[in-house]
Amino acid sequence: MDTQPTTEPVIIAGLNLANQQVDFDYSMEELANLIEANEMTVADRLVQSLDRPNAATYFGKGKVEELAELITATGVQTVVTNDELSPSQIRNLEENTTARILDRTALILEIFAKRAKSREAKLQVEIAQLQYRLPRLKTSANQRLDQQTGAGGGSFTNRGAGETKLEMNRRTIQNAITHLRGELAELNKSATTQRQQRAKSGIPTAALVGYTNAGKSTIMNGLVRMFGIDDDKQVFEKNMLFATLDTSVRQLTLPDQKQFLLSDTVGFVSKLPTHLVQAFKSTLAEAANADLLIQVIDYSDPHYQEMMATTAATLKEIGIEDIPMILVFNKADKMEVQFPVMDGDDQVVLSARDEQSLGMLVGVIKSHLFTNYVTVELLIPFADGEVVSYLNDHAHILSTDYLATGTQLKVELSATDQQRFAKYQQQ
Numbered sequence: 001m002d003t004q005p006t007t008e009p010v011i012i013a014g015l016n017l018a019n020q021q022v023d024f025d026y027s028m029e030e031l032a033n034l035i036e037a038n039e040m041t042v043a044d045r046l047v048q049s050l051d052r053p054n055a056a057t058y059f060g061k062g063k064v065e066e067l068a069e070l071i072t073a074t075g076v077q078t079v080v081t082n083d084e085l086s087p088s089q090i091r092n093l094e095e096n097t098t099a100r101i102l103d104r105t106a107l108i109l110e111i112f113a114k115r116a117k118s119r120e121a122k123l124q125v126e127i128a129q130l131q132y133r134l135p136r137l138k139t140s141a142n143q144r145l146d147q148q149t150g151a152g153g154g155s156f157t158n159r160g161a162g163e164t165k166l167e168m169n170r171r172t173i174q175n176a177i178t179h180l181r182g183e184l185a186e187l188n189k190s191a192t193t194q195r196q197q198r199a200k201s202g203i204p205t206a207a208l209v210g211y212t213n214a215g216k217s218t219i220m221n222g223l224v225r226m227f228g229i230d231d232d233k234q235v236f237e238k239n240m241l242f243a244t245l246d247t248s249v250r251q252l253t254l255p256d257q258k259q260f261l262l263s264d265t266v267g268f269v270s271k272l273p274t275h276l277v278q279a280f281k282s283t284l285a286e287a288a289n290a291d292l293l294i295q296v297i298d299y300s301d302p303h304y305q306e307m308m309a310t311t312a313a314t315l316k317e318i319g320i321e322d323i324p325m326i327l328v329f330n331k332a333d334k335m336e337v338q339f340p341v342m343d344g345d346d347q348v349v350l351s352a353r354d355e356q357s358l359g360m361l362v363g364v365i366k367s368h369l370f371t372n373y374v375t376v377e378l379l380i381p382f383a384d385g386e387v388v389s390y391l392n393d394h395a396h397i398l399s400t401d402y403l404a405t406g407t408q409l410k411v412e413l414s415a416t417d418q419q420r421f422a423k424y425q426q427q
């Protein structure tokens with residue numbers, strides 16, 4: 001196989017455990033994709049079936065020896081494990097194999113760090129990285145500072161003197177986390193205010209969610225092209241894992257004047273590190289507050305069902321439950337299936353690259369977001385002409401008649417507008 005000279009060769013190592021939540025082969029394949037996303041190449045792989053991981057070395061004893069031999073034979077210097085390891089497992093494996101051990105969590109953190117562009121994303125990744133490092137600080141640093149500097153025995157009056165270097169490093173990291181969290185909270189304030197203002201406006205919101213690379217940003221861009229106020233407001237879409245790390249919100253106006261807000265956010269992968277999920281909570285807040293979730297699925301991927309399970313598990317972890325969801329089976333153009341096709345009232349098979357598909361999707365979104373719309377007849381006196389122009393701009397007018405007493409409109413109104421214009425309602 002052709003390998004680029006710049007990519008680092010690694011060995012991937014995984015445990016096939018008795019009670020796995022995720023299908024093992026799939027998670028190893030996913031790991032290989034993550035490796036590629038981190039500009040590394042899989043040079044070899046090692047797997048072992050165990051009931052549970054060895055507490056000290058992750059693999060069993062014989063397998064650790066096998067790994068050491070493989071490292072010598074191949075000359076590969078980095079091993080990436082399919083699970084997050086404890087600090088001592090990493091240390092023991094490194095001592096026994098002489099290789100650098102990178103666990104799945106550290107790998108995902110590296111990818112996120114490379115992708116982060118906005119200040120918010122960078123802060124979130126940094127916080128998650130520091131939290132990951134905190135319990136993993138080398139105990140080799142666990143010497144007393146006074147011993148190291150030769151400052152003499154621990155004086156009871158000088159509290160700092162007895163502090164070990166490890167403790168000092170820990171404190172430094174903890175301070176850094178606190179500082180970064182403060183900065184993130186400042187940034188979040190304006191996002192929260194914006195969200196509150198939008199909520200007040202009564203415009204419903206839909207949020208795209210799903211596995212990474214499923215096509216969320218492509219759908220967002222397609223809909224912005226068709227119904228956005230400003231076609232320039234495209235988001236970044238690319239064939240790579242975790243192309244999107246931020247949340248973007250766009251306002252869409254449909255031909256019948258109905259408006260909704262659509263948000264696009266970071267994608268998921270299985271065993272997403274808890275620290276990372278926690279750190280990205282503010283980014284995911286937009287989805288958490290949506291009226292409707294639109295799960296985008298790469299239907300052309302043979303593992304799409306596992307990806308859906310991963311999405312469900314991640315949404316649960318973030319605490320997003322009980323929000324109505326529609327399922328979008330995307331990339332149908334890559335398959336031998338008909339599209340766009342509806343399946344019931346909350347599933348659709350389509351291609352994000354096809355306008356007709358996007359039109360159908362909008363229909364599904366509408367049927368979920370605008371349920372409280374009613375058709376009413378209003379008689380608006382000529383003196384209140386501004387009401388007629390407001391409705392012309394903001395509502396779907398089905399018919400207009402000019403009577404002697406004023407303008408008679410048959411119009412679809414949201415619950416809010418219905419209340420607002422109740423005095424004109426006829427019956």
Ligand SMILES: Nc1nc2c(ncn2[C@@H]2O[C@H](COP(=O)(O)OP(=O)(O)OP(=O)(O)O)[C@@H](O)[C@H]2O)c(=O)[nH]1
Nearest residue numbers: 213214215216217218238239242243244267331352
């Ligand atoms: N053939 C085909 N390709 C698609 C379709 N939708 C998206 N893609 C491609 O799939 C890749 C990923 O698309 P994105 O829209 O960036 O995916 P995403 O879900 O936003 O991914 P993340 O931001 O990483 O979570 C891009 O190369 C898209 O061009 C589709 O319907 N058909």
Ligand SMILES: [Mg+2]
Nearest residue numbers: 216217243244
């Ligand atoms: Mg994206």
